[in-house]
Amino acid sequence: MKREAKDGLCEETLDPEDWGKMRALGHRMLDDMLTYLQNIRSEPSGAPTQKAIEEICVPLTQEGEGEEKVYQVFKQSILPYTLPITRPRFWGVVGGTGSPYGMLTEMLRTGMNGAQETFFAEAYVHKQVINWIKEMLGFPKEAGGVLVSGGSEANFTGLAVARNAKADVDMKAKGVQGLTRRMALYCSDETHHCLERSVEILGLGNEALRWIPTDDNCRIRLEALKKAIEDDRKRNNHPFCVIGCAGTVNSGAFDDLNALADLAKKENMWFHVDGAFGAWVKISKTHRHLADGMERADSLAVDLHKWMYMPYSIGCTLVKDRLAHYSTFVYGHEAKYLKSSLDKLEDQTTDPHNLALPLSRNFTSLKAYMLLRAYGKNKYSNLIQQNIDQINYLTELIRKEPEMEITAPVVSNVVCFRYKPKGLTEPELEKLNEKICSELNQRSFWMISDTTIKGKYMLRACCVNHRSKKQDFDFLVNIVKKAGEKYSLR
Ligand SMILES: Cc1ncc(COP(=O)(O)O)c(C=O)c1O
Numbered sequence: 001m002k003r004e005a006k007d008g009l010c011e012e013t014l015d016p017e018d019w020g021k022m023r024a025l026g027h028r029m030l031d032d033m034l035t036y037l038q039n040i041r042s043e044p045s046g047a048p049t050q051k052a053i054e055e056i057c058v059p060l061t062q063e064g065e066g067e068e069k070v071y072q073v074f075k076q077s078i079l080p081y082t083l084p085i086t087r088p089r090f091w092g093v094v095g096g097t098g099s100p101y102g103m104l105t106e107m108l109r110t111g112m113n114g115a116q117e118t119f120f121a122e123a124y125v126h127k128q129v130i131n132w133i134k135e136m137l138g139f140p141k142e143a144g145g146v147l148v149s150g151g152s153e154a155n156f157t158g159l160a161v162a163r164n165a166k167a168d169v170d171m172k173a174k175g176v177q178g179l180t181r182r183m184a185l186y187c188s189d190e191t192h193h194c195l196e197r198s199v200e201i202l203g204l205g206n207e208a209l210r211w212i213p214t215d216d217n218c219r220i221r222l223e224a225l226k227k228a229i230e231d232d233r234k235r236n237n238h239p240f241c242v243i244g245c246a247g248t249v250n251s252g253a254f255d256d257l258n259a260l261a262d263l264a265k266k267e268n269m270w271f272h273v274d275g276a277f278g279a280w281v282k283i284s285k286t287h288r289h290l291a292d293g294m295e296r297a298d299s300l301a302v303d304l305h306k307w308m309y310m311p312y313s314i315g316c317t318l319v320k321d322r323l324a325h326y327s328t329f330v331y332g333h334e335a336k337y338l339k340s341s342l343d344k345l346e347d348q349t350t351d352p353h354n355l356a357l358p359l360s361r362n363f364t365s366l367k368a369y370m371l372l373r374a375y376g377k378n379k380y381s382n383l384i385q386q387n388i389d390q391i392n393y394l395t396e397l398i399r400k401e402p403e404m405e406i407t408a409p410v411v412s413n414v415v416c417f418r419y420k421p422k423g424l425t426e427p428e429l430e431k432l433n434e435k436i437c438s439e440l441n442q443r444s445f446w447m448i449s450d451t452t453i454k455g456k457y458m459l460r461a462c463c464v465n466h467r468s469k470k471q472d473f474d475f476l477v478n479i480v481k482k483a484g485e486k487y488s489l490r
Pocket of ligand 1: 151
């Protein structure tokens, strides 16, 4: 409602006129969402109906429809038709589940309208979270870091520092236009496509990225990598960065990170590790060795919204050379309107607005801070271990099935498999498994997903889900079997 002051100056505001009514609505929203999460196992999900789409896609009104009405639209036409990522049987792609306490921390963050992490308490919270992440991942204390929006941005940030630190020219002043040699980076052919995107956005061109073949365990072939570097040197190109995978998206494979660190050192190259979800094996009880050598990376990209179950979006880039990180992103040289406040800062190299693209930040560290502090290291360590054990359990179930096979080495929290009755050709198997995947997706979208490794189509389950139980994996094998039998008969 429009309000007018006596002197004629409007006093329009978004604060409610009736705080009691807003409080009641807020309590209802909270109750509804907690009930939703409490009953998440039986909550229906599916693609939006025509009615829901019509309810969502409406013209914007002049006068607004009111908080209550719009909340009803959310409840009836949006929420039931959203990605079922919170469900216990969501093992497609790499889908983090969030948590009730995580949801509440987000309410606090937006309530105070978190907008920065450089001043006041926010600065300490951000720094503390970075310190905890370094400690959990075994990264040296002296390293710096910044929270970002997720794995893609975390990788982008690491590669941006790598490019600027290793370029022959002053990258900030001259940019790629000043380069006299072509810069080249190396990664395995199982590396996530966001790395390629980063290379493109960084102006290096995707031809600069050398995709090195992997062995039967989906790990980068070291001899092929060495040869590619040698070839580039012969052509007077500039090999500047080796990218290692700590958990590939397809199969959860880990490169030999120590070997990559040795090679990068010998060749005077930057060593970047994409540990988006896989880095967290470091806090498991049985699989931490997979990440050996990760602590030797010059930069490490991880996220916390997948395998650390935090609400989207939150990722982190850790960088050893704090000055190189700071000089890549420092903003102060042009921020005249910020001068008076920035001058008061003691250490600008730890201030997040100097370490990533955004100046305004949404105080994303608050959720990480509260969640890590509330649950402690053991809880996360147990959950990570639980997911690894669950994937091992699922693998054993699949192995016991005569008409199913494991199609890639199972090393962490991902299993790739397919339904394989006797007598079918490869193209027939592909078709059959595509149908199985589609049937499962119709039941619940991305219960599992599919992928192709070394030219072979396969089904894929990745567990970063703290709600899954043993019965869910029994269910999965049964439903794949049933769908497989159904489509094999046709
Ligand atoms: C290995 C790996 N790297 C990077 C990414 C991209 O991360 P995000 O989706 O958080 O941007 C993913 C996403 O699944 C991933 O699995």
